[in-house]
Amino acid sequence: MPQLTVALDMMGGDFGPSVTVPAAAQALSLLPDLKLMLFGSRTALSPWLERHHLSSHPRVQVHYCTQQVTNEHKAGYALRHLTDSSMRQALEALARGEAQACVSGGNTGALMALALRVVHTLPGVARPALITRLPQAGGGHALLLDLGANVCCDAGQLVQFALMGDAVARHVLSQSRPRVALLNVGAEANKGNDAVRQAARRLKELPELHYTGYVEGDDLFTGKADVIVCDGFVGNVALKTSEGVARLLLGAGKKRGFWWKLLAFWVKRRLSHLNPDQYNGASLIGLRSSVVKSHGSAGSPAFLNAILQAVAEIEHGLPARIAHRFDTAPQDSHAR
Incomplete structure (x- = not known):
């Protein structure tokens, strides 16, 4: 040990x-x-x-x-x-x-x-990246990186983040063949900035990496990918927005009437797995x-x-x- x-x-x-x-x-x-x-x-x-x-x-x-x-x-x-x-x-x-x-x-x-x-x-x-787990609708977790350590990233850095995320998914999430995706503004091949499009082309050339293409923001929690890669600016905004929505749902009913409090009790029981405190700790990998x-x-x-x-x-x-x-x-x- x-x-x-x-x-x-x-x-x-x-x-x-x-x-x-x-x-x-x-x-x-x-x-x-x-x-x-x-x-x-x-x-x-x-x-x-x-x-x-x-x-x-x-x-x-x-x-x-x-x-x-x-x-x-x-x-x-x-x-x-x-x-x-x-x-x-x-x-x-x-x-x-x-x-x-x-x-x-x-x-x-x-x-x-x-x-x-x-x-x-x-x-x-070249550069470390901040990575964290995200709960998924069907159970389990996905990994999101970078979360703010590198606000601007070139294609090479995004490729490195994908390789690092793949390693974390294999050994921490016990995924034998993690699905790696790039977070983008659309699923079409021509969408995104130059860095994202270049990174996509390079990731397709890595046979040992299971690259599945682009995912959009509404796919962060759907289970479409095991590793979701983006630059630190996008990742930080996505994470903080998600945490804000989770706290809004989990905090429903505060200082309200009986029916609101009853709804809040139900929401907290059904959505307790979304509590951001459970996922505190972003690793600087x-x-x-x-x-x-x-x-x-x-x-x-x-x-x-x-x-x-x-x-x-x-x-x-x-x-x-x-x-x-x-x-x-x-x-x-x-x-x-």
Whole structure:
């Protein structure tokens, strides 16, 4: 069994230790083999550690930092000036091999920049991509990437995202031959921008990839594809829109009459699998080690799910699986 040590940025997200510490405590209670490295401000973190009895926990290492990356910080500033931030130090522990995965709810741009600088990409990978699961109408899940790590992408990057998504679907979703599709504004071959059309032509040339063509936005949850590829701008908008609709449905009936509340009860029971908290944790794949990005607005149950996702990636050896996927890609496929 692989060593299970996860480094946590305890200061990331909108709520910091009030969310991350309870989630860490619950993860430790659920997983007896799990070890955690906690990084954060002594002033902010210590009271919560005492409250949840983690200060002297045998499977916890606490590392106090003097800085914090906030949502207002630019990625370049975080790289140059916030070298003792909780985010940076958690990634440094990952790069040194002291942990096998890292979880942070902090600034996405800073996390991407710091991970590139500290952890580095796998050989052959130009840029990491954020990937997450989407529930499907017939049961199971599909994968969507990129979710915002790369706002603008060329065809080569989209092809690489397809290869990485294929590897994740095979080893995390246990799909023997994942159906890979490009998210587009239409199903016709002439639709989409140049990058999408060029990527489609290149993906058709990869015999080891089950490329099925284009899907549109209304197919995200229909089960038409197992891996859905797009640039980070499109992916982020699609994901946030989907989450907003899910929360609208699941929140129906608040501060309304009896019949609305009865409807809300029925909706929550039938659509509980759409709760975005269950899918919290977007993996920054293409790096040499696992980095999981939690939603900044996540509560403790959602942050716990991000920790559990990081553990699952360790158990599946996900970075090594993706590296192998690139080793076996044809050299003349434009995938590199």
